Amino acid sequence: MTVTDHTTLAERVIAADSRHVAHNYSPLPVVAAAAEGAWITDVDGRRYLDCLAAYSAVNFGHRHPRIIAAAHAQLEAVTLVSRAFHSDRLAPFCQALAELCGKDMVLPMNTGAEAVESGIKVARKWGTDIKGVPAGAGNIVVAHNNFHGRTTTIISFSDDDTARRGFGPYTPGFRAVPFGDVDALAAAVDDHTVAVLLEPIQGEAGIIVPPDDYLPRVRRICTERGVLLIADEIQSGLARTGRTFACDHWGVVPDVYLLGKALGGGVVPVSAVVADRDVLGVLHPGEHGSTFGGNPLAAAVGITVIDLLRTGDFQSRAAELGSHLHMRLQGLRGRGVHAVRGKGLWAGVDVDPALGTGKQISAALAERGVLVKDTHGSTLRFAPPLVISVDEIDWAMERFVEVLVISTS
Numbered sequence: 041m042t043v044t045d046h047t048t049l050a051e052r053v054i055a056a057d058s059r060h061v062a063h064n065y066s067p068l069p070v071v072a073a074a075a076e077g078a079w080i081t082d083v084d085g086r087r088y089l090d091c092l093a094a095y096s097a098v099n100f101g102h103r104h105p106r107i108i109a110a111a112h113a114q115l116e117a118v119t120l121v122s123r124a125f126h127s128d129r130l131a132p133f134c135q136a137l138a139e140l141c142g143k144d145m146v147l148p149m150n151t152g153a154e155a156v157e158s159g160i161k162v163a164r165k166w167g168t169d170i171k172g173v174p175a176g177a178g179n180i181v182v183a184h185n186n187f188h189g190r191t192t193t194i195i196s197f198s199d200d201d202t203a204r205r206g207f208g209p210y211t212p213g214f215r216a217v218p219f220g221d222v223d224a225l226a227a228a229v230d231d232h233t234v235a236v237l238l239e240p241i242q243g244e245a246g247i248i249v250p251p252d253d254y255l256p257r258v259r260r261i262c263t264e265r266g267v268l269l270i271a272d273e274i275q276s277g278l279a280r281t282g283r284t285f286a287c288d289h290w291g292v293v294p295d296v297y298l299l300g301k302a303l304g305g306g307v308v309p310v311s312a313v314v315a316d317r318d319v320l321g322v323l324h325p326g327e328h329g330s331t332f333g334g335n336p337l338a339a340a341v342g343i344t345v346i347d348l349l350r351t352g353d354f355q356s357r358a359a360e361l362g363s364h365l366h367m368r369l370q371g372l373r374g375r376g377v378h379a380v381r382g383k384g385l386w387a388g389v390d391v392d393p394a395l396g397t398g399k400q401i402s403a404a405l406a407e408r409g410v411l412v413k414d415t416h417g418s419t420l421r422f423a424p425p426l427v428i429s430v431d432e433i434d435w436a437m438e439r440f441v442e443v444l445v446i447s448t449s
């Protein structure tokens with residue numbers, strides 16, 4: 041292809057992407073060059089309202105001043121020593137995060153998938169060392185339509201064919217039951233079950249909120265049967281739903297929290313497994329590790345994130361603006377929208393499939409300056425940074441109405 045004068049910078053970047061970047065994503069044609077708060081500016085100077093927030097990794101907005109200041113200060117001090125030595129940032133980070141979760145200890149990792157992998161390892165080790173399950177016999181109960189990441193073990197218990205096909209052999213030791221079905225879950229638990237691993241609200245499945253009695257009853261089953269309840273709050277946690285954790289909506293306290301995404305403040309990958317000493321204490325030196333896990337830069341960012349969460353301001357903001365967002369979206373039911381689900385500033389919107397795929401609707405919205413992402417099929421996800429304003433939500437909703445009307449006609 042020859043590059044002509046009327047080619048935009050964005051088009052040139054996109055052409056280079058398709059040559060040199062592995063094709064494991066199919067991004068919308070938006071090329072970010074800068075961002076602040078809820079807004080992204082592309083290489084040609086076009087502005088977009090971000091209603092995805094990097095899948096909730098940017099809950100506090102792009103380049104939150106306090107997070108950026110903490111990162112800058114840490115860049116001037118020390119950024120990485122590995123866990124071969126201590127750093128003066130790690131304990132303050134782990135203490136603050138443990139307190140936020142009401143737990144004793146933190147295992148710091150980097151990406152969400154690593155937190156899930158680490159949670160699985162901890163649960164299996166707890167099963168053999170504490171519960172007395174024969175080595176190699178432990179099983180973990182998971183939910184259908186789960187999304188927990190992309191490693192070989194994690195895709196082994198996914199039922200998304202695209203995520204799995206061709207990547208076997210798969211890791212054994214998992215049994216999947218329908219999400220929201222307590223009886224099926226109770227029936228799947230046996231004497232060798234070491235953990236139940238769930239997203240309290242399923243994100244990639246389309247922001248699926250379980251029945252109100254589900255998580256409390258799952259909690260009871262886990263307690264009665266001596267099984268760890270592991271909540272993957274990587275996308276649902278840290279204020280997104282209007283509470284610190286999605287589990288808080290039902291007064292449920294899991295044995296293990298898996299956190300990631302927003303924990304890195306939109307700056308660096310930071311993830312963690314958080315639990316009490318009787319669980320995380322099963323790990324001894326050499327049994328698990330990560331070169332970058334808990335590095336000083338990540339810890340400094342994490343400390344600031346937890347500080348921002350301590351006031352409860354982001355949680356209330358997500359709750360208040362979330363009811364506004366949900367009210368506006370519910371108003372579109374029957375006008376191209378079939379269903380709206382979610383909590384706080386997190387909404388899964390089923391668009392009439394006759395109007396187009398989620399991908400097509402997302403592309404039409406991007407052309408009008410609003411960035412959302414389909415989860416699959418004709419379901420869109422709205423998950424703006426929690427710093428978005430009511431007026432900006434209304435502006436995005438007007439653009440959404442335009443797209444629905446144009447698609448209808």
Ligand SMILES: *Cc1c(COP(=O)(O)O)cnc(C)c1O
Nearest residue numbers: 151152153187188189243274275
């Ligand atoms: C994104 C996500 C993960 C994986 O996180 P990565 O940082 O992409 O590895 C795991 N669980 C849930 C619920 C997620 O949304």
